[in-house]
Amino acid sequence: MGQQRPTLETVARAADVSRQTVSNVLHAPHLVRPATRERVEAVIAQTGYRPVKAAQTLRTRRSHLIAMGIPNPGEGGGELLDRFLHALTEQAQQRGYRILLFTAGDDTAEIASYDSLLSEYDLDAFVLTSTHTADSRTAWLTRHRVPFVTFGRPWGGVARHSWVDVDGACGVTAATEHLIGAGHQRIAFLGWPEGSGAGDDRRAGWEQACQAAGLPVSGLSSQVEEGLAPGRQACAALLDSARPPTAFMCVSDSIALGAWTELTARGLVPGTDAAVIGFDDSAAAAVIGLTSLAQPVAAVAGACLDALQKLLASSGGRPRHDRLLLEPRLVLRSSA
Amino acid sequence: MGQQRPTLETVARAADVSRQTVSNVLHAPHLVRPATRERVEAVIAQTGYRPVKAAQTLRTRRSHLIAMGIPNPGEGGGELLDRFLHALTEQAQQRGYRILLFTAGDDTAEIASYDSLLSEYDLDAFVLTSTHTADSRTAWLTRHRVPFVTFGRPWGGVARHSWVDVDGACGVTAATEHLIGAGHQRIAFLGWPEGSGAGDDRRAGWEQACQAAGLPVSGLSSQVEEGLAPGRQACAALLDSARPPTAFMCVSDSIALGAWTELTARGLVPGTDAAVIGFDDSAAAAVIGLTSLAQPVAAVAGACLDALQKLLASSGGRPRHDRLLLEPRLVLRSSA
DNA sequence: ACGCTCAATTTGAACGCTCAAATTAGCCGC
DNA sequence: GCGGCTAATTTGAGCGTTCAAATTGAGCGT
DSSP states (O other): OOOOOOOHHHHHHHHTSOHHHHHHHHHOGGGSOHHHHHHHHHHHHHHTOOOOHHHHHHHHSOOOEEEEEEEOTTTSOTHHHHHHHHHHHHHHHHTTOEEEEEEEOSHHHHHHHHHHHHHHHOOOEEEEESOOTTOHHHHHHHHTTOOEEEESOOTTSOOOSEEEEEOHHHHHHHHHHHHHHTTOSOEEEEEOOTTOHHHHHHHHHHHHHHHHTTOOOTTOEEEOOSSHHHHHHHHHHHHTSSSOOSEEEESSHHHHHHHHHHHHHTTOOBTTTBEEEEESOOHHHHHHTOEEEEOOHHHHHHHHHHHHHHHHHTOSSOOOOOEEEEOOEEEOOTTO | OOOOOOOHHHHHHHHTSOHHHHHHHHHOGGGSOHHHHHHHHHHHHHHTOOOOHHHHHHHHSOOOEEEEEEEOTTTSOTHHHHHHHHHHHHHHHHTTOEEEEEEEOSHHHHHHHHHHHHHHHOOOEEEEESOOTTOHHHHHHHHTTOOEEEESOOTTSOOOSEEEEEOHHHHHHHHHHHHHHTTOSOEEEEEOOTTOHHHHHHHHHHHHHHHHTTOOOTTOEEEOOSSHHHHHHHHHHHHTSSSOOSEEEESSHHHHHHHHHHHHHTTOOBTTTBEEEEESOOHHHHHHTOEEEEOOHHHHHHHHHHHHHHHHHTOSSOOOOOEEEEOOEEEOOTTO
């Protein structure tokens, strides 16, 4: 017969103390006399005792579980989100939390998920990604007093919650200034259609850098859908225009890859004949040598957890919300 | 004061029955008289009662939590694993399970994670991916009698556990036959260095198809590292050889992308001047029109959960293990 | 030597659920 | 109308933990 898993009671008897003292050794050591503490700790080590989370959760209503929704593949997220998820998992682990996954379709479905998750798993908190204008999810969570943090600013709304985001405008400004420093006079911006918070933000960063340097922007700003093909077309159109640009600042790596493809197809060498910069520092960027802006996912994940722990600690009182804006890093490669 | 969350007791009193009857309505309805059942169900619906998982877990030792390790980014997995993770999350959700994430470095670290996860969260089971030869993880889990299933065959070892995998050989054979049907006489295979289970398996599929059709294989088989650049080089080398191939069957989309890049760089049109087929049906493949073998991730996820549920149901007795091999699907695009 | 305080430890109850065993109700045959 | 049977429901206990309150013990001033 394999021996039963040790419980508080087991340990307590072996160390000749009460259950509660063992519990205190683990959670409130200052209440226990050093001599007793050491004795108990020895027994814990020897028996390999580990508390049963279910029992703790039942009693304390804290599960140390954080839920995160993952969007349908192809739709949102992609590589960046996966890196974020990984960083979040790793750092949560270090802090004694775990990440519980759930799938998120549209906002309505996601909210329905919150409901069942909350009632079934006593979740401590949520992490949301890909925030957008008029995000009904944040409203729901706030109303139900569920602690949460978003990776992404509450575009268009007022921030009544904690969030962490990457300062796209600032990053694009820095990248554009790098292009200006390299002597470029006509710098194009390949961005998404107006209306997406992050996209508009990044475009603003390009515009600001150009205007500050007295460079033109009119006729140099494209609005294209996400993806390689649209990026390629936009690049081609600009190259065929009366006064073609010499550099392409792109809102994403996919679009930058499109520009890169078009350039090489014309026999032009990216970085020599024309510059290209992307956004997100994807694996593909590294492979082909595309200069790109890297989002500090690990720092974002850490900041998200900081914010959550702050919220969880101050439960009850009116919590103060963190708003944190981190800067992306320009990763220089051959394309610019 | 917001009302307390309803418990079994609350519902029981409101429906004028005992706790246990309410519990039975939920878990063993056949034991309850229809009239009673309806009455209880009405109260449940009205109060919005939901069982507290922690209490159930404490009592039943079943958490309905399945853990899955995610490899360090860039290292293992990539896009395929993300799609699998998504499918797994979605289908687990439908069956009343949730996926708990943890990071996995090397096997030793992963095993350490198992230990703490098991003792802290009362996990029901594990899902492992990227199995390799001499996998110490499966041995550990078997020894500790933890239910688990692997996505990937136990390469080189004897299967003492449940697994689900995709029949790479069979898929590559089908793809190669497609090329043969299109009239190709010299079909190259760009594969990984010998020793990786999946890689060798896929190469064998190509060899078999060629030999069955009386086509040559010698001098047509390259062994290259994963990645676009190595694939491109290998393609170039073969094109420059005395008797260049007219088709490239590739072990992965990355390598196929390399071949595709080399072809276009030489002014050759993939699909017209030479054929290319990849493996995994990545997003990039869809974008550039690369024919590729798609792994049925959703089916794999479903099969993994089937296997796990079978294991969990038959706990105690000597469990029979499932071994399931699914066929990939050839997605035809312009490149072949 | 007495009560008083503070530190260290113990005790009983409770968290919400399900298991096993006990109870009650309904029905049949003789 | 009474033992015997099955179906439906209830009761009591316990899962392993932590909270709140109770208890013990030591130290100290008077």
